[in-house]
Amino acid sequence: MFSVKMSEELIRVFQLGDEDDRVHVIILTADPAAPAFCAGADMDEVVNGSALLGRKEDKEHEHRDPGGQVAMAIYNNRKITIAAVNGHASGTGATALQLPFDFRFIWAGAKVTFPFVRLSIVPESTSTYLLSRLIGESNAAYILFSGDGHKPDAPFLAGLYHKILPTRTEILPIAIEFAKNVAYNIGQVSYAYTKGLLHRSGASIEENHLLESRAIKIIGTSKDTVEGAQSFIKRRRPKYTDTLSENASSWYPWWKPLDVKKPKSKL
Known part of the structure; x- marks a missing residue:
């Protein structure tokens, strides 16, 4: 179950992983023997007025969705992030714990549910932003408005999952194998820049051209770029440092992050 405590712990984990140069990949999974990957919010907390839906003492502009805070910590993480979904996922288990990741692997037998409208609440964890970007607005609307549970291979979820595997026990080993292959073959800085260009692209193709050009120029004289060219020529695995x-x-990040922690933050 997703709780306020769990949200705080996840945010801390992804912050530490982002800051530590020794970390190249972060994988999130669950105990394969558990009944679900994540069954959603802890309803006892919700009923008792926790921060999950906003504390009673909070004014409407002061509430900060814990699931959204987790999603942003993952989405803005500069390292490789992988969700290894080895069980059923509902609510936050389908949003914050999947959508902001770079890669998603899932068990074919999992049921994925976005039940928010059926519970007379609105989607959380920045899912209205992320889901439409990942699968298109039309598919996102169907999933969010219907509230039905879906199998990972449902046509309107096409492209969301990078691999759909037949057994629960396969998910984590395959995710780790993939993580090693990516981590050993990608420069840490170039990955972060590329991720930033995808997430924080320009408002037009011209603006994106300027951003890409500057990133190319900055990284073009790096040790990793030289190593990448040498490893390609010599047909060997690169050793990026x-x-x-x-x-x-110092140009990166080139965007100005919005401070969402302050209640009076203005858009």
């Missing part, structure tokens, strides 16, 4: 703490440009 540049790190975000030491080699990321």
